[in-house]
Structure formats: C-alpha cells, structure tokens
Amino acid sequence: MDAGLSIGQVAERTGLSVHALRFYEREGLLADAVRRESNGRRVYTEDDVEWLDMCIKFRSSGMPLETIRKYTGLVRQGSGNEQERLALLRSHQDSITTQIEDLTECLRVISHKVSIYESHLADGTADCLWVPPAPAESSEAS
Amino acid sequence: MDAGLSIGQVAERTGLSVHALRFYEREGLLADAVRRESNGRRVYTEDDVEWLDMCIKFRSSGMPLETIRKYTGLVRQGSGNEQERLALLRSHQDSITTQIEDLTECLRVISHKVSIYESHLADGTADCLWVPPAPAESSEAS
DNA sequence: CTAGGAGCTAGAGCGCTGTCTAGGTCAAGT
C-alpha cells in the first residue's frame, strides 16, 4: 500500500519531470536525501511527495531555489530555529502579496486597454489607437 | 518643455536601465524606432515613455518579449488588425487572471503553514514540525 | 537470448532576459 514510490511515479504525481526531481535533489531541496534501493534507485515516501508539493508551491510563487534550499536547511537542522523558518515564510508571504497587488494593477491597466479596443471596435471607430495607459485610479479617459 | 528626452532621462523615469532600453529597442519592442540627434544619440518622446510604461506592465505580468514584439508589430502595421490586438490583449488578461488565482492558492497554503508555526511557537510546542500542507479547503488539521 | 523500459551519474546545453565590456565619439567644464 505505501510501499514507496519510484521516481517515475513521483514525477507523474507531482507533475515534475524525473529530470527536475533529480535536479532538485542535487540542489539540496529535499528535506532528507531520498532513500535508495539496493540497486541505487530512489525510493520516495508519501512525505517526500508532500514536501515536493510544498516546494512546487514555493517555486510557482517565485521563491528561488536558493531560498528553498535555505528553508530546507533549517528544517533539516531540526527544532530550535522555528523563528527563522517563520521569518522566511512570512517574508515569502509578503512577496506573494506584493506580486498579487502588482498583477492586479497590471490587470487593471490592460483591462482598460481591452475595453477601449472593444468599444472602438463596436462602433467602428477603430483608428486613433494606440491607446495610452489607464489614468491610475480615476474615471474613463481616452 | 517637451524637448525630447535622453536615454538617461528615460531610464530614470521608467526605472529601466539604459542597457535595457537599448536592448528593448534592438528586440523590436518599441512602437517606432527611436529618433536620433545628428550625433546618433537617441531622443525619446513622451509617447515613447508611455509605450515603455506599457511594456513594463506587460513584462512584469509575465508577457514574453516575443509576444510584446508581436503586439508591437501589429500596432506598427496600423489600423486594420484591431481584432488581433484585442485577442492578444484578452489572452494576456486571462494569463494574468490565472497567475493571480495560482498565487492566491499558494498564499493560502503558505499562510496556513505560517499560522501553524505561529501557534506552535506561541504555546511553546515547537516540535513535531515540519507541517504538512493545508488540506485544500477545509478546517484545521495537523 | 534479446529487446525494452526504467533507472542511474556526470555534465553539457538551452531559453530567456537582461547586464556588462571594449572601444569609441562628442560636448562641456577647468
């Protein structure tokens, strides 16, 4: 039932490539070095997969490998550094929040542009474009 | 008053480096090739700066240079292809929306982790961590 | 016995987005 997973199975479950899995391991992103069968093949546990899922969340929210490595290092050291871990997580939290804000602003500007194109296409007046960017926070302009 | 801007001034105003400005131009991201003084120096207009600001929005929301180049090409061609421009903008809009959703999910998971660390640090029980990821959409676990 | 397929390591290569260097021009200030 939980007999341990091959790298291929983990790849399938996480969506990472086998290359990426080996790469992550080499880069020290894994909580503990993956166990091996007698023949040298990696055997992953469910915990490994969970950890990898976490790494994927970190990565996909823009945390650099370097920082994941640092976090991993803290966890590997064992208890005593929870404040540090927390600080790291909090700062990443902030980073994500900022990213979301920035993206939201971009979305606003681009949506404004889209709506201008839409209305100009609707009433046939599709010239006098290109369109200057949205005016920061006020009502319509053109 | 609007005597045209040097590359240095544009760098300062946009936050791009002069290197990046020249790079973007080489890469064909600018609506129209920047005018030059007799001595070959670039002279930017206010419109150029606005265009660059737009490019910055595109870039910072993850649009690849390639796509910006495509958009620029459409605009350069002049009117007649507004549908295409609109399609491109809409698809980028979607991309941003997806990014925001993904980031929001990451933020949820990480905030969960943070709150677990916080409470364990609060009542002194800061072991039994590391913490598995948040359970998708339900109440607390650990 | 043989062919596939999955795994292994070490290390090269790549796509993207800039950044930096080398070598030069030009204009202004001292």
Add this chain to the structure above:
DNA sequence: ACTTGACCTAGACAGCGCTCTAGCTCCTAG
C-alpha cells in the same frame, strides 16, 4: 589641453531553472 561624463555599437557573458545526452546498470517479458 585634459578630464569627465553621457552616449554610441557589437557582442560577450551571466543567472536561473531546468532539460537533455551519453553511457551505463538492472529487471522483466517474449
């Protein structure tokens, strides 16, 4: 005259995050 500083071009280099290759070992099925 000389220095300084902003600008120019062409092209090399860099950082990040993978991805792929070469050359190998196993194991299993036909």
